[in-house]
Amino acid sequence: MRPLTLLIKPAAGLCNMNCRYCFYRSACEGRDNGVMSRRTVDALLRKVREYRPSSLTVLFQGGEPTLAGTDFYRYFIAGVRAAVPAPTSFGLQTNGLLIDDEWADLFREHGFLIGLSLDGDRATNDRYRRDHRGESVFDRVMNAAGTLERRGVEFNILSVIDGENAGDIERTWRFFKESGFRFLQFIPCLEEGSGVSLSPQRYEAFLKQSFDLWYDDWRKGDYISVRHIDNYVGILMGRPPENCAMCGVCGSYFVAEANGDLYPCDFYCKEEYRVGTVFDATPFAVGEKHRAFIEQSYLIHERCRSCRYYPLCRGGCRRDRINGLTENRYCEAYTRFFGYAFDRMAAVAESLSGTL
Numbered sequence: 001m002r003p004l005t006l007l008i009k010p011a012a013g014l015c016n017m018n019c020r021y022c023f024y025r026s027a028c029e030g031r032d033n034g035v036m037s038r039r040t041v042d043a044l045l046r047k048v049r050e051y052r053p054s055s056l057t058v059l060f061q062g063g064e065p066t067l068a069g070t071d072f073y074r075y076f077i078a079g080v081r082a083a084v085p086a087p088t089s090f091g092l093q094t095n096g097l098l099i100d101d102e103w104a105d106l107f108r109e110h111g112f113l114i115g116l117s118l119d120g121d122r123a124t125n126d127r128y129r130r131d132h133r134g135e136s137v138f139d140r141v142m143n144a145a146g147t148l149e150r151r152g153v154e155f156n157i158l159s160v161i162d163g164e165n166a167g168d169i170e171r172t173w174r175f176f177k178e179s180g181f182r183f184l185q186f187i188p189c190l191e192e193g194s195g196v197s198l199s200p201q202r203y204e205a206f207l208k209q210s211f212d213l214w215y216d217d218w219r220k221g222d223y224i225s226v227r228h229i230d231n232y233v234g235i236l237m238g239r240p241p242e243n244c245a246m247c248g249v250c251g252s253y254f255v256a257e258a259n260g261d262l263y264p265c266d267f268y269c270k271e272e273y274r275v276g277t278v279f280d281a282t283p284f285a286v287g288e289k290h291r292a293f294i295e296q297s298y299l300i301h302e303r304c305r306s307c308r309y310y311p312l313c314r315g316g317c318r319r320d321r322i323n324g325l326t327e328n329r330y331c332e333a334y335t336r337f338f339g340y341a342f343d344r345m346a347a348v349a350e351s352l353s354g355t356l
């Protein structure tokens with residue numbers, strides 16, 4: 001028996017926002033977008049049961065996954081409880097616009113970990129994250145955060161780092177701290193053609209500045225959880241990274257689209273990468289096409305082979321690789337960042353190892 005991780009898109013590419021850097025919107029163009037049907041949920045859960053996972057992790061994403069409605073989630077969760085004896089954890093990534101007490105209570109009841117998208121303060125968030133009328137969503141997202149907090153739901157903030165805000169992460173850092181947000185995940189905007197993606201220089205500036213802010217607070221006993229830094233420190237403490245983009249090889253998880261189609265990665269939900277559907281006989285057995293996708297990430301550039309930071313970086317995410325999927329286009333940013341922060345990261349790791 002093996003663990004199974006499913007990333008499910010119950011509302012496909014439907015979204016009540018219109019962010020300028022949205023990569024998923026373009027991936028869904030021309031598709032029949034709609035909410036996952038009961039028939040597809042039933043088929044998916046039947047196949048999960050037959051797979052007999054040792055544990056199940058279900059992450060809901062979009063588009064905007066709350067557009068599927070609370071009834072969808074009640075049906076899905078009841079189906080999981082009835083069909084899957086393995087321990088199951090749920091997560092959901094949302095833009096927060098629909099979050100109210102009913103949603104929050106559903107999340108809390110089933111132990112969901114929520115990722116709430118908010119790029120920073122009002123001006124920062126308004127820059128690229130707006131609704132279809134071009135209006136600000138800042139107040140609605142802050143209300144959602146308040147609701148989640150009040151109803152006892154665990155959540156972290158997902159903040160997209162783009163070419164604009166990367167150079168002034170201090171402003172965003174201060175805002176999140178003042179707002180009481182202590183679990184942060186920064187997501188570099190790599191969507192080429194969006195006009196806002198990160199240059200390697202900007203990415204380097206962001207990595208350095210965010211580390212300085214994190215480290216200063218850590219030294220004062222004010223620990224803020226930042227996913228990529230937690231992972232680096234964890235690696236130095238001998239732990240495996242929990243983020244596949246930091247593992248050096250692609251993870252074997254499945255993305256299930258609303259129509260039941262399966263893909264090997266959220267960034268590769270395109271027809272040429274489709275690895276099956278939940279209606280196949282054994283959809284969660286990693287087949288030849290899926291294996292080939294994963295194996296392509298095994299390629300290691302010769303510069304990486306002799307790089308002293310390889311144990312931390314591992315060549316990065318396949319999505320960032322160029323030249324036959326070997327060379328990371330942010331290599332220089334990573335090299336300089338690790339050179340800048342390595343000693344301090346190692347000191348934190350050593351200090352934490354002594355206290356565990």
Ligand code: SF4
Binds near residue numbers: 022063
């Ligand atoms: S909220 Fe997410 S899915 Fe919706 S437009 Fe913005 S980035 Fe895209």
Ligand code: SF4
Binds near residue numbers: 250264266267
């Ligand atoms: S492309 Fe990146 S995010 Fe996707 S599975 Fe591979 S390492 Fe993970």
Ligand code: SF4
Binds near residue numbers: 305308310314330332
């Ligand atoms: S920093 Fe560059 S050379 Fe070193 S492992 Fe990362 S991508 Fe490879």
